Amino acid sequence: MGNTGSQQAWDELSGSIRAGDALAVRSFLGRLSAARGGTAAASIRETRALKALDLNSPSCPALQLAAACGRADIVGLLLDFCNSDPQLPNLALDATDDAKRTALHWAASVARPPYCGQCVAQLLGRNADPCIAAADGTTPLDAARRAGCQQCVRTIEGKVQLWEGWVDHDERRLLPLPLWRQKWMVVLLDRRPNTGPAHLAGAVLVVCCGCGRTLQAEAYVFQLRCSGCGSQVELTPFLQLAIYEPPSSSSPILALDAAVPAVCLRLPQMPSQLVAKALEDASWRSATDALLQGKLRRALQSTAGSGRTHGLTFKLLGQEGTILAEHSFRVATEAARSQVLGILRDPSRAAYDASHALRAGAPATAAIASSQLPPQSPWSCSSCTYAHVAADARLAACAMCGALRGSMHKGASSTLPEPSAPPAEELGEASAPPPPPRAPPAMPAASPAAPNSEMSKEVAPAASREDSAKVATGTDEEMVDLCVVCLDRYADTAVIPCGHMCGCEAWLVVDSNYNSNHNTNHDNHSNHNTVTATTKLFNFMHQKRNTNLKQVQAHQNQTTENEQPQQRNKHMPT
The missing domain is CATH 1.25.40.20 (Ankyrin repeat-containing domain)
Incomplete structure (x- = not known):
C-alpha cells in the first residue's frame, strides 16, 4: 500500500x-x-x-x-x-x-x-x-463445486442455467449395450473465452455481427465497440452440460444432493463440432425399423427400459471430425426435447441470448422463452425504442440498452381484461339501472309524394359518429399512444428534440417529406443541420396533427348539422 x-x-x-x-x-x-x-x-x-x-x-x-x-x-x-x-x-x-x-x-x-x-x-x-x-481457470461455480457446498452450487446454477431437469441418460461406452439410468442434467453458461489461463496465450479474436470486422479483445474485457460500424460487441460465454447422479436414498421424492457432476462437458461454440438430433419415440415399431436398417444400438435403445419416451442424441466432434463423446437422453415431454435440441443445435445463439438476459438482470432461462417465439414477431424496446426484427426479435432483452422485453408502450395495465362490473362498495344502495337507449326518431307516414331532398340524404351510422366524437374530443391521455400524424397506428418511434414517442415507424419510413429531410441530413454531416432538420420534422408532425384534428372536428360539425333537421321533423305532424 x-x-x-x-x-x-x-x-x-x-x-x-x-x-x-x-x-x-x-x-x-x-x-x-x-x-x-x-x-x-x-x-x-x-x-x-x-x-x-x-x-x-x-x-x-x-x-x-x-x-x-x-x-x-x-x-x-x-x-x-x-x-x-x-x-x-x-x-x-x-x-x-x-x-x-x-x-x-x-x-x-x-x-x-x-x-x-x-x-x-x-x-x-x-x-x-x-x-x-x-x-x-476456476469459475465461481467451479469454486463452489470444489468446496462441496451444495447450496452455493444450486444458487449459481439457478442463475446461469438454460435448461435443467431429470432425464434418462445413456452414454456410449465400449460395449454396445445401452443402459438407461436416471440422471439430473443442466445446460448452463460456463465462462468467457478471454478469462482464465487461456488468455495468457494471446488476445481473443471476435467478429462483429454488424459489419463482419475482426476485433481483438484483451484479457477480461467483455464489451467492445466496433471501429467500423459502431456496434457494441460482447464476448459470449461458452456453454456447459453437467450430469449429476441421482440421490442415493430410496425416497420416492427425488432431491438432488450432489455438488460435483459425474459428467461435465464444455460445448463448443461452432455448430459444426456439435451434432444433435432427435430419436424416435421408444416403441417396438421404432426398434423394428432400426433393426431392419442395421442399427443394432438404436434398436436396443428403443427396447431397453426407460421411463421417458422422447429421446435425443448429440455427438462432440474434434477438429478432424472424430467423435470425442456421444450421449443419448430421454426427456419427459416433447416441449423439453425441443428446447434442448434448440440449444444444442445452435449453442452460440443460445449463449448469446442467455448472456443478454443475464446482463439485464434476468435468469438465463428467460432466453429459452424468447427463443421459442416465431421469428416474424418483432418488438420495440420501451426504453430506447430500438426495433428488434429478424434474428433480434428472439432476444429476451434489448440489444442496445439491455432493458427486459415485455413492457410494451401501452403499459401492462392495457393487457389486463376490463372488469365486468365496478366493485360492490362503489355502487350505492339507491343506484338506479342505466336508462334505456334512446328510441330512433319516428318515420313519417308513407306518402306518394317524393320525400324532401334534405331528408333523403344518407346519415352516417351511429357507431362512426361516436368514434369520430371520441377522436375529436379525446384528451391527451387518451391519444398519447396514437401517432400524431396519421392518428391510426400506435406511436412506437421517438422524435427529437421532444423525446416523446409521438410518431409511428411506418409513417416515418414511407412519408416522402421525411425521406427528403433524411436524405438532406445524411448528405450534410454537420450537427447543426441535423438538429435543424429534426426540429423541422417535429414541427411538421405537429402541424399535420393539428390539420387532422381540424378535419375531424369539421366532419363532426357537419354530422351535427345533418342531424338537426331530423330532430325538427320528429315533432312535425304527419
Missing part, C-alpha cells in the same frame, strides 16, 4: 469486517466520506490516509474480504453505502484481486452454509458476473 497511514486505515477496516461488526464498518465509511468531502474532524494525517485509501484496488479488497467471511450483511452495506454516497466511488462488483478472483469467487469458495449461500445470492441479485474465470 502507498504509505503507513493508508495501511493502518485498511487494517482497521479489515479487522471490523473479519469481526463481523457492521456498526464499525458503517462508522469507518462515514469517516472516509467526510475526509473526501473536506468535513472531517480528524487530524490532517488521518484525513490524508483516508483519502489515499482506494476500496477498488487489489490491495484493499473490501468487498472480496466481506464475501470470503460470508458476511452478506456487510456486503450489502458496502455496496449500498458506497453507491449512494457522492463522496465515495462505486464499488465494482466484478473487481478482481491479484489472482483475478472476484467477490463471487470468494463467497463460493468458503463452505459455511447458510452464510455462504446468502452471500452468493446477495452478489448474484446485484448482477455480479458468474462467467469470469480466475487465473487458475
